[in-house]
Amino acid sequence: MSDTLHVTIKVNERSVAFDVPLTETLLTSLRDRLQLTGAKRGCNQGVCGACTVMLDGVAVRACLSLTANCEGQSVLTIEGTGADRAIAALQDAFIEAGALQCGFCTPGQLIAARALLEQNSDPSVEEVQKGMSGNLCRCTGYNKIIDAVRTAAGKLHA
């Protein structure tokens, strides 16, 4: 076992410090040290999108981020979005459209959709398809997710 590194990061506005091995990912730290299990470990290769979180305001893969390399940075996970207007609108729209079944991918879908709407407040179907292409869902067939993201976009700038 290699030596551990002392790291201080902010998670959902709270400062946290821990000692982690060099190669521990942010996803492991969130799930196993902080019990923030909203971000999911799907592929652990950056493909599936289930671990998507915000890091200093940018959507990233928690599974491809090393905790030690996040020193001083600020993480937002789905657990920290209780007061977020965009997430609330997206959650309502996902429920209404039936844009989830098992729910495994949903935290990542919501964070990715929030990031997309920050860049583009009124995305077309194609723009949602492109913007969300990195978030796999094995239940819905995607059309309901696309509908939900566009519905939420409409409500947010209504």
Place this chain on the structure above:
Amino acid sequence: MDTGLFRPASVAEALALLARLPDAKLISGGASLVAMINARLAEPAALVSLAGIEELKEIAEAPGGGFRIGAMARHRDLAAESRFSGTLAVLQMAAAQIANATVRNMGTIGGAVAHADPGLDYPPALVAADARIEIAAAAGRRRMAAAEFFVDWFTTALQPGEMVSAVHLPAARPGIGLYHKFARVSGDYATVSVALTMVREGSAISTRAAIGGCGPTPLMLAEANRLLSGDPTAEDLRRAGNLLQAAADPVDDVRGSAEYRLMLIPRMLARAFDEARLHAGAAR
């Protein structure tokens, strides 16, 4: 003291760390290296993070035309780069097709180039664009043509202790650059890709075409480029496709059999060439 995460503030400091820690790996965006760590294909004892080196983050216009793209430039920034006109659009178009929006927020051109996975989108685009890779070593910096930099599967001309510090693009020329990728699903590595630049010179054209995903390194042939330049006929295009097909050395993998990849090469070349010619004509 030989383990841990190091955060140099300059390229010189990074090179000094590499000299002192021969087993250390450089980490920029992490999109490839951390995936390899997760798959247990890499287990570095020490990492040198390039995140604090400001010089590596710039995308600057070069005094004599062209661009110097710092190694830490993100795929996202290159995909959104509006200054890549004419032939240089090939790089912007390749960047926009890498993985997905979230991974493009993380990955960097220097990381991708040094990783040299033949399925990546940048290598054929850089070869077609006649880009040069800037290599930083203790003895100084040198530039090498992208076509020489990629030498084998996951292998580049980088020597131990060296790093990619930038990518240099030549001045844009009137015409078009484009990148077509055939992949199983959006964001996958290329089964086959074609990167092509076409310069308009009066009524004649000058073309460079590179094939990705079909062997250890991007495939470009001087003879194929010659056939695709001047005033090519349909027969010239067919012969160029056959030459590239004969020279390609693809493998069977989950993205397609070698035989399937070989079938795709002339078809994708023809599609890219026809599109480029249409646009190069219209763009004059």
